[in-house]
Amino acid sequence: MKRKIPYFIEIFKSLIKIPTISSKKKAIDQSNKVFIDLLSNYFEELNFEIKIQNIPHTNKFNMLSSCGVGKGGILFSGHTDTVDFDDNSWTKDPFKLTEKNSKLYGLGVVDMKGFFAFLLNVISSINIKKIKKPIYVLATANEETDMSGARYFVESTKFTNIKPDCIIIGEPTSLKLIHAHKGHISYKIDIIGDTGHSSNPHCGVNSIEIAYEIIKNLIDFKKYLQQKYFHKDFSIAYPTMNFGSIKGGNTINRICSFCRITFEIRPIPQLKLEILELLLKEKLKKIKKKWPNRIFLKNLFFSVPAYEISKKHHITKKIEDLCEIKSNTVNYCTEAPFLKKIAPTLILGPGSVEQAHYPDEYLHCSFIEPTQNILKKLIIKFCY
Numbered sequence: 067m068k069r070k071i072p073y074f075i076e077i078f079k080s081l082i083k084i085p086t087i088s089s090k091k092k093a094i095d096q097s098n099k100v101f102i103d104l105l106s107n108y109f110e111e112l113n114f115e116i117k118i119q120n121i122p123h124t125n126k127f128n129m130l131s132s133c134g135v136g137k138g139g140i141l142f143s144g145h146t147d148t149v150d151f152d153d154n155s156w157t158k159d160p161f162k163l164t165e166k167n168s169k170l171y172g173l174g175v176v177d178m179k180g181f182f183a184f185l186l187n188v189i190s191s192i193n194i195k196k197i198k199k200p201i202y203v204l205a206t207a208n209e210e211t212d213m214s215g216a217r218y219f220v221e222s223t224k225f226t227n228i229k230p231d232c233i234i235i236g237e238p239t240s241l242k243l244i245h246a247h248k249g250h251i252s253y254k255i256d257i258i259g260d261t262g263h264s265s266n267p268h269c270g271v272n273s274i275e276i277a278y279e280i281i282k283n284l285i286d287f288k289k290y291l292q293q294k295y296f297h298k299d300f301s302i303a304y305p306t307m308n309f310g311s312i313k314g315g316n317t318i319n320r321i322c323s324f325c326r327i328t329f330e331i332r333p334i335p336q337l338k339l340e341i342l343e344l345l346l347k348e349k350l351k352k353i354k355k356k357w358p359n360r361i362f363l364k365n366l367f368f369s370v371p372a373y374e375i376s377k378k379h380h381i382t383k384k385i386e387d388l389c390e391i392k393s394n395t396v397n398y399c400t401e402a403p404f405l406k407k408i409a410p411t412l413i414l415g416p417g418s419v420e421q422a423h424y425p426d427e428y429l430h431c432s433f434i435e436p437t438q439n440i441l442k443k444l445i446i447k448f449c450y
């Protein structure tokens with residue numbers, strides 16, 4: 067059979083070459099259309115069926131490619147977007163795959179366009195005519211901003227009328243198997259005081275003094291979470307809370323009329339976001355009553371739930387045995403809490419997370435062969 071698809075490095079180069087930056091700043095945010103089209107062409111060459119999905123009200127797209135029909139099989143998932151890059155800190159061209167000292171440099175090599183290059187390479191090397199259960203490859207949009215690609219994919223059940231036995235997200239885990247991660251939720255609290263001259267502080271409510279009371283309450287809440295929730299698989303075994311910033315006032319001789327506190331919480335899997343939010347609101351109820359219309363709690367950014375598939379789950383065990391690795395946990399977020407609604411989801415991919423989102427992002431070449439072997443094993447196990 068004549069191989070139409072280019073070799074690994076050529077594919078890899080072509081994927082890195084297309085900028086797909088996701089950003090909350092509109093001027094920087096880019097469509098991933100060209101990337102999705104290229105990826106679709108590659109999978110079509112391998113006789114995969116392609117479905118493309120537009121995320122409503124955006125210029126962003128998801129792609130689901132599949133080979134084979136019926137129940138079961140495996141779904142490999144990756145996000146097509148990258149973070150923005152700092153031109154002054156990169157010593158190489160972020161959009162040119164560059165090999166040096168056994169490292170492949172480029173924006174998205176580990177996080178995570180490289181994963182698609184690996185999939186194309188491995189799938190083109192096996193005889194897919196022999197597969198008995200489907201192989202799916204999902205490419206999502208906007209993972210780096212609000213995860214709207216994965217969220218929308220899971221919501222649109224007609225589109226996702228599939229039931230694989232397992233989902234593998236190829237985020238850079240250094241080829242370690244990940245079965246759980248913490249969630250992330252962040253807030254701001256705006257505190258409205260009164261303005262007035264400092265010579266008579268009693269003529270107005272000072273927002274910094276209210277902030278002091280709020281902070282005391284939040285520190286209590288932090289301790290409560292720490293004592294109440296525990297998960298032994300995490301290196302930091304409880305939900306964490308961190309104050310990120312506090313800003314207020316503008317001059318020494320005025321009563322401070324406005325103060326803002328920001329903070330984040332990283333829940334462990336048994337603490338659902340809805341429960342966390344209820345507990346937090348309950349904690350602030352008394353002080354809000356004491357200072358009506360002066361305290362405003364709001365979500366900052368988007369939130370991601372914690373995720374876990376049991377270590378004892380048969381799919382976890384199966385992949386642990388197959389790849390001869392023990393599953394672990396991480397402290398960063400992925401699309402797993404959404405995708406796991408479709409099938410048991412694990413995270414396993416080439417390259418280290420330490421290089422993700424950093425200048426001169428690279429994939430160490432020592433990952434190439436083991437990644438190819440693992441992907442091949444997974445396909446044979448779940449689809450043959």
Ligand SMILES: [Zn+2]
Pocket residue numbers: 145177178209237
């Ligand atoms: Zn990523």
